[in-house]
Amino acid sequence: MTPRTAHDWMQAGQAVLVDVRTDAEREWVGFVPGAETAAWKQWPGMALNPGFDAAVQTAARDGRPLMMLCRSGVRSIAAARRATALGLAAYNVLGGFEGDPDEQAQRGRKNGWRHAGLPWRQG
Numbered sequence: 001m002t003p004r005t006a007h008d009w010m011q012a013g014q015a016v017l018v019d020v021r022t023d024a025e026r027e028w029v030g031f032v033p034g035a036e037t038a039a040w041k042q043w044p045g046m047a048l049n050p051g052f053d054a055a056v057q058t059a060a061r062d063g064r065p066l067m068m069l070c071r072s073g074v075r076s077i078a079a080a081r082r083a084t085a086l087g088l089a090a091y092n093v094l095g096g097f098e099g100d101p102d103e104q105a106q107r108g109r110k111n112g113w114r115h116a117g118l119p120w121r122q123g
Helices: 003-013 023-029 052-059 076-086
Strands: 016-019 066-069 090-092
Touching: 003 016, 003 066, 003 076, 016 052, 066 076, 076 090
Parallel strands: 016 066, 066 090
Antiparallel strands: none
């Protein structure tokens, strides 16, 4: 789903936005106020997070679908697949938080949550 659709569903209470980035990414790059957190991978070594399943099950406790958000929309695909395998309804937010790299390999200028002008905060 597009970032705009994810935001609209979140605002309407139709679904839960789940940020699957690491704590460090959210701290350094920015985060979406009101999003649940369930890191897909974590440091050291970006290993799969053994607490992921429990975190997404908690996020879906009221039966609403989950919308997975990562940096660029890649990790969130795997996270949505895992949530679906757990029996949860889950979607991927296209372009993620930062979007795809542009011609100069810079993020935040081409698709994604921030580029769409949706609410986010730093620090």
